[in-house]
Amino acid sequence: MPTLHRTHIPARERQAVLWGGFAFVLIVAPLVFQSGLALTALSQMGYMIIICLSYNLLLGQGGMLSFGHAVYTGLGAFCAAHALNHAGAEGVPLPVSLVPLVGGLGGAAVAAVLGWVSTRKAHVPFAMITMGVGELVFAMTPMFPGLFGGEGGVSTNRVVGEPVFGITFGPQIQLYYLIATYCFACTALMFLFTATPLGRMLNAVRDNPERVAFVGCDPQTVRYIAFVIAGFFAGIGGGLFALNFELVQGSAVGGLTSASYLLYTYIGGTLLFFGPIIGAILSVLVGVLLSEFTKAWALYLGLAFMLIVMYAPGGLSAILMANLRVAASGKFSRLVKPGSALLAATPVWLAGVTSLVEMTYHRQIHAPLNPTFRHFGVLLDVSDGADWAGAAALALVGGVLFECARRGFVRHWRMVQEEMHALEPGAEGAS
Amino acid sequence: MSRSAFALELDDVRKRFGKTQVITGAAMQVNPGERVALIGPNGAGKSTLFDLISGRAGLSSGTIRLHGERIDGLRPFEICRRGLARSFQVSNLFASLSVFDNLRCAVMWSLGHKYVFWKLLSRLKDVNGRAEEVMDRIRLTGKRDVLAMHLTYGEQRALELGLTLAGGASVILLDEPTAGMGSAETLGFIELIRNITVGKTLLVVEHDMGVVFGLADRVAVLAQGQVIAFDTPEAIRADQRVQEAYLGAVPAEQATATAY
C-alpha cells in the first residue's frame, strides 16, 4: 500500500497560517487596489463577509433556511444610525467605532423577539415564517417615519465627536480599516463559535433534531440561541453598512436583500466555514462592478445560481476544497491536461454566449442611439447580421468544445477520486 | 423526587392511532438494576411502547413513572434529563459529524454544559474524557474522525449504543440493538451490552430468543397491546399463553439459548 506522502501539517500551525493570511489580506488590500471605487468595494466586502457568515451560521451550521435575514441586518443598521445621530446630538459618550456594536445589540434584540416565533419550527415551515416576518417588517417600515425615516430613510454623519488618535472616520480609508477590524474579529468569533458546545450541538440539530432531544438538549432552544447570535453578527454587519453609507433606507430590510444573502452564501458554499466569504466577495463584485459593464447581470446571476445548485451544491468553496485535496494527494498532474482543455474551451463558449446576450440587450435598450458597442474589446454592431451569425457560431463551436473537454475532465476526475478514495477508506471530517 | 421501589412503572398505558387501539392497558414494574427483555410477535406494539415511555409519542391514557416521578406527557429531552435514554431500531445518528463528535454531543448535557457558547469544546476535559472512554468501550477509537454516515452497519449500531449510554442515564431502553447483525457479531455485541450496562436498569426489545434468555433477568411478553406475561425466562418458556401468542415459535430457538 503506497504510504500517503501528504505532508500532514499539524492542525494548529495550519490554522495560524490561515488566519495570519486572512489578516494580511485585509490589511494589504487597500494598498494594492488604490482607486476610490476599489476602496468602496473593499469596504462593502468587509461587512458583507460578516453578514454572509452570520447567514451561514443559520443555513450551513444549523440547516435553517431563512428568507428574512435582511430584517436583522436592516434593523441593526437602523439602530446604529439612530445611535450615531444621538451620539452626535447630546454628546452621548458613544465613540463612532462602537456604533456597529449597537447595531449588533439591536440585531440580537430583534432576533430574540422574532426568533422566539421563528425557531419553533424547522425546514420549510421555518423558511415560511421568516418570509412572513420579513414581508411584515418590510411593509411596516414606511408606516413609521419616526423610526425609519419614511422614504428618505435615516441619514447620519459618521464624522462626529472628537477624533480618537486623530481618526475621524471621515475618509473612506479610515472607515475601511474599522470595517476590516470588525470583519476579522467577527469571522474569528464565528469560527470559534462552531468549536463551542452549542456550535457543535447546532450541527447535531442540523443533522438530526430528534436525536438531539434524546440526548437531553431541546433542539428549539439550540436553534433559538443560535438565531440570536446570528442576529447579533448580522446587526454588526448592518451597523457597518450604516456607517459606510451614512444612510439606511427601507430597502435594507427588503425581501430582495434577503434573497441576495441567500443566493451569494449558497454560491460561496454552505458546507465549509469559509464558503460565505467567497460568496460575500462575489456579491460585491457582481453588485458594484459587473452591473456597470452589463445590463444582463441579473440573467447571468440567475443562470450561475441554477448551475451551482444543480452541479455543485457545495458551492465554489467545495470545488476549491476538492481540488486542494487532489493537489494534496499529489495526483493533480493527472488533471492538468484535461483541465487545461477545459480552461481553453470555456472562454470560447462564454464569449459566444455573452456576445449573443449582450447584443440582445443592446438591441432593446440602446439600439436607436448607436447600434455598436464594445464587448471584450471587440466592436459589435447590433444591426449587422454578420455579427449575430458570428456570435452564434462562436457560441455553438465553443459549446461543442466545452462539452467534449468537460466530459474528458469528468472522466479523469472520477478516476482520480476513485484512486484517492481507495487510499483513505472513510474520508476524514468535511469541515 | 420520591424514590419509589421501582425504576420504571407502567400503569394501564393505552395508545390508539385514530380508531385502531395499539396499546390496550399495558402494565409493568421494573426494579432498579434489573435487566428486562421485551418480546412479542411483530406488530404487538413493542416499538410503540418504547415511543410512549421515551416521550416520542403521547399517551392516550394511563401513567408512566420513572423512579416514582410521572413522565408521561413530558417532552423527550425532559425525560432524558431525568435519567432515561433510548436507542433506535434504525440507527438515528448525527450523520455528518464524526464518531467522536457524536459522542461528545451525547455527553454534553449530562456533564452540565447545557448550551454553553463561551467555552471551547476542545478545552472541556470532562466531555472529551467521557467521550473517549465510551468510544473505547464500543471499540470505535480507530474510527474517531470518521463521519457517522461512512461507518459500516455494525459500527453504526455500536455508535447508536454509545450515544444511548454516553449520557450516563440510569434507565436504558434498547430497541433491537442487534437487528440485522450476523450471529457471530451478535454474540460479541451482547457481551458488550452486558458489561457496559452493569448496575443500570435495562429494557431491551429483542427477537433473538438466544439473546433474550441469555441476557434478561426477567422477560415481558407483549401481545395485542398488553403485557400478557412478565416473569423469569424459564417461567416464560413454560407459559402456555406465551406459546399460543407465538404459535409454537419457542421450541425452535431452544438450542441456541443453552449455548451460553
Add this chain to the structure above:
Amino acid sequence: MAFFALSLLNGVSYGLLLFMLSAGLTLIMSMMGVLNFAHASFYMLGAYLAYQVSAWIGFWPALLISPLVAALLGAVFERWVLRRVHRHGHASELLVTVGLSFVMLEVVQLVWGRAPVGYRIPAELEGPLFTLFGSPFPLYRAFMMGVSILMLVAIWLLVSRTRIGLVIQAALTHPDMVQALGHDVPRVSMGVFGGGVALAALAGVVGGNAYTTEPGMAFSVGNIVFVVVVVGGMGSLGGAFVASLLIGVVTTFAVSLDQSLLHLLQAVDVPVTDAMANHALLALKISQVAPLLPYLLLVSVLIFRPKGLMGTRET
C-alpha cells in the same frame, strides 16, 4: 346591509382569485412536495403568451395555447433541471426555482420589453354581469371566479378520481415502491410539474388583462400565493381553497374597519394625550394594515398549527 353584502361578494371573489393564482402551486406542493418559487414567473409568462396569442389569433384560443406552452416549458425544466436536483433534497429543489424566477424575469423583459403591454379584456367579456345594491358586478370578474372553481374541480377530480392521481399521491411518499409496481414515476412527476405550471399560466391568461401585464407583475403577486398554500395546509387542496376564501374575506372586511388602538383606548375611556393621538403605532388603523393580515395569519398558523388548516404534514 348593502355595504356588508358588497364586501362579502368582493371578499369571496378576491378569495377565488387568490385560489386561481395559487392552484398550480398547491398541486405541485401536494404531489411533489416542491415549493415552486418560480410559480409567479409562470403566471407572468402565461399573461405575456396570452397577450401574444390574442394579438395573433384571439383571446379564446389563448386560453388553451398559453397553458400548453407553459406546460411544455415546465416539463422540460422538470426533466433536465428539477430531476437532477431532486436527490439533493427539497431545499435544493426550492433554490433552483428561485434561480429560475430570476432568469424568467430577464427573458420576458428581453422578448416583450420593459414597459407594460396593452393586454386587454376581450370585448365580449366587458361590462357588468349584474347589479347588486346599485353597484355593478363585472362580468370578467365572474368569469375569473368560474375559472377558479373549474380549476378546483379539475384538480380534485384528477387527484382523487383518476388512476394518475392515485399513482401521484402514492409516489409522493413511497416513490420506490410505486416504481417497483411498474409506474414510470419520473414521467408522472414531469406531468405533475407541467400541469401545475400550466395552471399558473392559465391564471396568467385570465388575470393578466384584469391586472396589468408588465415585468413587475410577478413581483407584485409576490408571496401571497405561499401564504395560501401554507395556511391551507401544505399539500391539501381543500385547505388551500378554504384559506384563499378566508384571506379574501378577512382582508376585504379589514379594509372597511377604520378603528385603531386609539379608538380602543377611548372605548375604555383612557385619557388620550396629544402625544398619544399622533403616535404612529396607536393611530395605525386596521384598514391601513389590511393587506398585511395574510402574512400575520401565515406566521400565526405556522406557530400554532404548522400542518395548516387542513394539512396532513409539516414539510
Add this chain to the structure above:
Amino acid sequence: MKRIRSLAAASLAATLSMGTGGAWAQAGETVRIAVIDPQSGPFANIGLNILHTLQFLAEREGGTHNPAGVKFEIVPFDNKMSGPESLNVLKAAIDQGIRYVVQGGGSGVAGALIDAINKHNERNPGKEVVYLNYAAVDPDLTNSKCSFYHFSFDANTAMKMEAMGSSIQDDKRVRKVYLLNQNYSHGQQVTRYAKEVLRRKAPHVEIVGEDLHPLGQVKDFSPYIAKIKASGADTVITGNFGPDLSLAFKAARDAGLDVAFYTYYAGAAGTPAAIGDAGLGKIRFVYPTYTNLASPEYQAVFNAFGQKFPNEAFVTSPAYNLFKALSHGMAKAKSTDPVKVARAMEGLSFRSFTGDVTMRASDHQLQQPLYMATWNKVDAKNPIDVEKTGNTWTLDRLFDSYVASTPTTCQMKRPA
C-alpha cells in the same frame, strides 16, 4: 463694399448672439453629466425612458444650439432604485471627474444624493458637484433639506396640490373629496397638503374619508372603491403610482364608480397603457406640460423623440427646462465650473415651451406654469395617441406660476 460691411456686421452679431463672443473658455467644451436612475430591476422601464429622454435632449440642445456653445455628454449609472447603490455610483461618477449629476426617480434617492453631495462638496472644496433633479417632488428637498447645490425642475407635491386646490375651488361639482394614498412619505404628504389646501382654498368642500394602504401590497382595490362609493365622494385625490394607480382605476370602472380622479402620476411612462379605457373623462393629471400642449417647440421635441424611439414617448418635460437652465447658466457665468454656474442659475429666467420660467434663488425651485389635463378619447384638437391606447390628455386648465408657487422655509448655506 457696403454689402461686405453688412455681412461682417451680421456675422459678428450672429457670433455675439450665439455665444456672446467666441472667446469664452467653455465654448465647444463637452460637459459630462452623470444620470443616476434605475436601469435594471423592477423600475427599469421608467429609468430607461428617462435615460433616452436625457440623451435625446443632450444631442438636441448640445453644441451650437445653446447660448453657451457647450456640448453635453450623458454618462448613465444604474442605481437599481436604491439609496445606498446611488451613493456607490455617485462616488464612481466623482472618481471619473464628472461634476454634474441628474436624477429624478424617487425622493428617497434624491434625499440621499443631497446629503452625500453636501458632504462631498464640504470635504472637497474646488471639486464641487451640482445636482439637477427633474422629477423627485418631495417638498422637503427644497425646504428642510434644501441645498445650494440642488436644483429642482419639477413642481413639488405642495405646488401641484395648490393647482388642484384652485381647480376644485372653481369647480362647483366638487362637494365631497376622498383621499386614497400609499402609506409612505409621498402618500402621507399628499394627504396632509390636500387637507391644508382644501381648508384654505375650498372650505365648502368636505373630506369624507381617507385611506393609507401599504405600498405595492394591494392586489384588489374593490374594497377601497366600495368604501369610496359608500362615503358618497364625488372626487378622489391620489398620489399613487404604477400598479397601485392603474389597479385602482380598473376597480373603479368595474364598480361603476362615477368620480373625478385628481392624480400626480397618471401620465408617467407605462401607466396610460395600463389604464386603457378605464376612467375616460374622469382621470385628471397635473404636470408642467401635457401631450397636446399647443406649443410648436414642444410638438417639435415630442415628434422628434417619437421618431428616434418608436415605442416610447417624450413625457418628462422638466428635463427640457433642465438643459435650458444649464446652458443659459453657463452662458451667464461664462464658465462650466459648477459653483459659478449654480450662482448664475439663481434667479435666472429663460424661455420654456410656453412663456418664461424662473429658477427661484431662495430655494432653487423652478417657478413654472402647471397644466391640468384629462384622459379622453383622441379627437381633432388633441390628435396625439398616448401609448397606443386610442386615448390622450386634453387640456382642462392652465395655472400661472404664481398660482402654484408656495412659500419656502429654506435657509441654505451658500459657499463663500
